[in-house]
Amino acid sequence: MNISYAFGLVFYILSLFVLGLYPKVRILPVPFDASFLFHFFAFFLLYLFLFDRFKKKATSFFISFLIAGLIELLQWVAPSRSPSLFDFLYDLLGIATALIIGFKGKETTFKLLYSFFGFGYIPTGPGTLASLFFAVLIYLSKNLKMIYLWQIFIILLPIAVIASQKAEDLLTNDPAVCVIDEVVGMAFPLMFLKPDIFLYLLAFLFFRFFDILKPIGIKRLDKIKGGIGIVLDDLVAGLFALMVVKMVIIILSQAGINL
Incomplete structure (x- = not known):
């Protein structure tokens, strides 16, 4: 198994355990509990990731079922979360759906992931548009508290590593159609900024600056092969963007402008 894919898969499974034991959060602005989604x-993705590597339906189903069951069992002893039969049933429904769609559905799903639902196929500036769309989407989610952005990031990061590795396997090294890495890079600074349109705009502009020009050694990260390398340079670009925005906040605060 490829190192990047293995890392992403293990990280993804760990993120499921972490989020499964974390208190439920109603993120979507809908009048019902959308956690079933x-x-x-x-678990739809978990089965597909496992099947893509092991090529065996029974093995992939068993591991997915086992992980879903373990998470539900751990919720019995976790003080922050109560077990739910409905959650477990939705886990199984996701696994069963992935099992049914088979190979063709798996390939289509990977294309949707690494292109971030088609943004990668836009002829001009796909990475810029994908990261901008994500920033706007997060900003417009008014009830998405800053403290919960890490939940999106922790599940998005391993998906990005796996999907980027798959894109490299199917296409070329760091293919242009693969833009989920830009989305993850954009997500990083947003985790540490309050939802202010000025701060988000600065984060976006500086992220694109560092990601496109790749100064301060970021370009060297491109030499790292695989999904980890594809995602890593965007994460570092996001880190530098965050540092610059924080410096701007400090400078403005000294001038009496608090953001």
């Missing part, structure tokens, strides 16, 4: 798609 997370359970369905999280």
Whole structure:
């Protein structure tokens, strides 16, 4: 198994355990508990990731079922979360759906992931548009508290590593159609900034600056092969963007402008 894919898969499974034991958060602005969507798609992807590597339906199903069951069992002893039969059923529904769609569905899903639902196929500036769309989407989610952005990041990061590795396997090294790495890079600074349109705009502009020009040694990270290398330079670009925005906040605060 490829190192990047193995890392992403292990990280993804760990993120499922972490989020499974964390208190439920109503993120979507809908009048009902939409957490079932997370359970369905999280285990839908888990089965596809496992099947893509092991090529065996029974093995992939068993591991997915085992992980879903272990998370539910751990919730019995976790003080922050109560077990739910419905959550477990949605896990199984996601696994079963992935099992049914088979190979063709798996390939289509990977294309949607690494292109970030088609943004990668836009002829001009796909990475810029994908990261901008993500920033706007997060900003418009008014009830998405800053403290919960890490939940999106912790599940998005391993997905990005796996999907980027798959894109490299199918296409070329760091293919232009693969833009989920830009989305993860954009997500990083947003985790540490309050949802202010000025701060988000600065984060976006500086992120694109560092990601496109790749100064301060970022370009060297491109030499790292695989999904980890594809995602890593965007994470570092996001880190530098965050540092610059924080410096701007400090400078403005000294001038009496608090953001």
